[in-house]
Amino acid sequence: MKNNKRQFYRHPIKVPIRLTRIEETVPLSSKSEDLSEGGLSFYWPDFIPAGTHLQLAIPVEKQLFEMNARVAYSIKDESMGLFRTGVCFKDSTSAFRAKLAEEIIEIRDYREKMELLRGQKISEEDAAIQWIGRHAEAFAKLFG
Template sequence: MPRRFIRHPTGIPIQISIPNCNADLPEHRSNCDAHRVQTNDISVGGLSCESPEIMNAGQAVEVEIWLNNPSFKTIGHVLWCKGQGSGYLVGIGFSDFATAYSVRMVEQVCHIEEYRKQILIEEGRDLSSEAAAEEWIGKYAADFPSYPC
């Protein structure tokens, strides 16, 4: 089945947790902990990330991304989970338009932060987030892909 959404690598830190998890039950105890992980990619359809714990398809998961203050927090659902190294790679999907739009904005912020790091490495310029956003928008916003919603 072809992918519906274009993926963009990000590698940004996020936190995933199980909402309303009952840690009093022994079989849930380890899954109730919040895990700080890295995203592998992100798109309007969802994201994939590393996880130290196996997750079940259909399971609700809270995703928190700290790119701004306050952080962006939403609920998604596990689409798939597969073993990778000593942990798991998890696909998390978002279904409603408002969340999809918000994730798209987060995706743009990810691109801007990557641009900021690239400019520091390649040119030695330490841009503020605002200056990086202004430059990135001028150079790349017109080519940023639009997604069907």
């Protein structure tokens, strides 16, 4: 019996991503479905063979986080008519960039929620300080 236990926890996060097959030069766009330290998944209109090398980019604020990845699976979702495609990051730098992009997005979302709850504006810096104070230890454990 095969052990299907995940090595990394996946965080559901929907962010725009840009992908380019290494052998091609035209970037194409999609949205991520979830992200983990080891990779991410997204829906794609076409089958992408396992082992295909991709260059991924996640735009966050005014930065573009670029990562190298390899397709792990591409499975047709009949209800959507798309292929759920999972990729694994090819190196620790790519994994770190993905995690950093995720943290920036989480801080932005946290700021928006706190502004709604408090009924007042919160600076990006204050939101980041609060977020980091609550989550820095978990982030450090991943890459420390």
